Amino acid sequence: MNRLIILCSLLAFSSCKTETKVEGIANDQLQKPKKIIFLIGDGMGVSQLSSAYFYGEEEPNFSRFPVVGLIKTSSTSKITDSAAGATAFSCGKKTYNGALGLDADSNRIENIVEFLKSINPQVGVGLVATSSITHATPAAYYSHVESRELADEIMLQLIRSKVDFFAGGGKDYVFKRGDSIDLYAEMQKAGIDLDTTAMLKRNWEEGSRYGYLLAKDGMPSAPQRGNFLLRASVAAIDFLDSRESSFLMIEGSQIDWAGHDNNGEYLKEEVLDFDRVVGAALDYAEKDGNTLVVVTADHETGGYTLAGYRSEDGSSRNYDSIVPSFSTGGHSSTLVPVLAYGPGSELFSGIYENTEIHRKMLIAMMGLE
Ligand SMILES: [Zn+2]
Incomplete structure (x- = not known):
């Protein structure tokens, strides 16, 4: 229909x-938004999102979205990895697992950042993650490589990209590389003001690019890294505030890692941390009035289930407590949630392919013209 x-x-x-x-x-x-804040909970299926409703102390910020949808997450394989999942979002094409910014035949394809910058070079672009900034999800917004494992090359492509602001881990891909390229010198040439010590807001200067790399590779897990994700996201929002138009991608990267580890405690902390950041994005969007906020996941990880207690021999059950369980150490093919708020959000209801997220964002921003 x-x-x-x-x-x-x-x-x-x-x-x-x-x-x-x-x-x-x-x-x-x-209604066309001027700004998009796109939040990806890596590995966040419906059960992961549901966990915030059982473990959080307050009503989750997820409840503040008027528009809800579901996406099908397959890549060219039935079960996607984060690289192909991120490419579906950033470029609008299904590809093979491991690929970033390439189609299924390994042809380079334009991502949303490149497209928006080609229409208007003043569009501000920010990327925030709790993984290394070279990890699959953020990398799909600036790199084109056949394998997500090529972190040194991916970092080089970040510097040569038009991304204005980035925050996450990944210092080693600047300072401890497997080649002889002086990436710090490249960064300075590219006008990137790099901070490797703290997540502090700065007096943003027009035309400058800002980078924060605060761990050698991935950031520590939620309790150890404190409110890094919130501070980095708020700094990115602040940096982009003065721009007429902007695109900001924020990833709660470690919801996925907790799923791979089959670690319910770790997962719970990561989802709650992500939900706080979702709240900050919504607070900004409510004030701004021209910002579309979209929350989704690239796939589900762990086959996570909010099951009740069941004794080992199956003879007794207790539905008054939740004992989370996992069915896999990998990803699953279940549909994952989409939440949307703000101008253009009505485009995001329904059940559709992950590649549609890309198309809907472009339609929201540009209309069909
Ligand atoms: Zn994963």
Whole structure:
């Protein structure tokens, strides 16, 4: 039905623009955000998101979203990894596991950052993660490589990209590289003001780029890193505030790592940390009025289940307590949630492919023109 509407409307587009509909909404009725804050909970399936409702002390910020959807996460394999999942979001194409910014035939494909910058070089771009900034999810917004493992090359591509602000781990890919390139000198040439000591806001200067690399590789887990993700995200939002238009991707990277570890305690802390950041993004969007906030995940990790207690012989059950369980040390193919708030958010309801996130963001920002 939806597809039919889009197809009919696309056919009608050339003759009568005002009748054009996008996902059932008239193109000229669609409110277009100036800014997007895109939050990815890596490995955050519905159960992971649900955990915030059982373990948090307050109502989770997830409850503040009026629009809810689900996405299908497969890559060219039935079960995606984070590189192919991130490429689906950043470039709008399904690809093979491990690939960043390449299609299934290894052709380079344009990502949303490159596209937005080509339309308007003044669009501000920020990336924040609790992994190394070269890790699969953030890397899909600036790199094009056949393997996510090529972290030295990915860091080089970050410096040569148009990303204005980045914060996460990954110092070793600048200072302890496997090649002889002086990446620190490259960074200075590229006008990047790098801080490797603390997540402090600065007096942002127009035209400067800012980088924070606060761990050798990934950042420590939630309790050890304190409120790094919140501070980095708030700094990025502050940096981008003065821009007319911006795109900010924030990743709660370690929800996935906790799933791989089958560690319920670690997972709970990471989801709650991520939810606090979601709250800060919503606070900004409410004030700003021109910001679209989208929260989703690249896939589910761990086959995490909020199960009740069951004795080993199965003879007794207790539904008054939750004993989380896991079915795998890897990823699963379950659908994952999408939450949206702000102008353009109505595009994000329904059940659709992960690649649609990319298309919907572009339609939200640009309309169909
Ligand atoms: Zn993973």
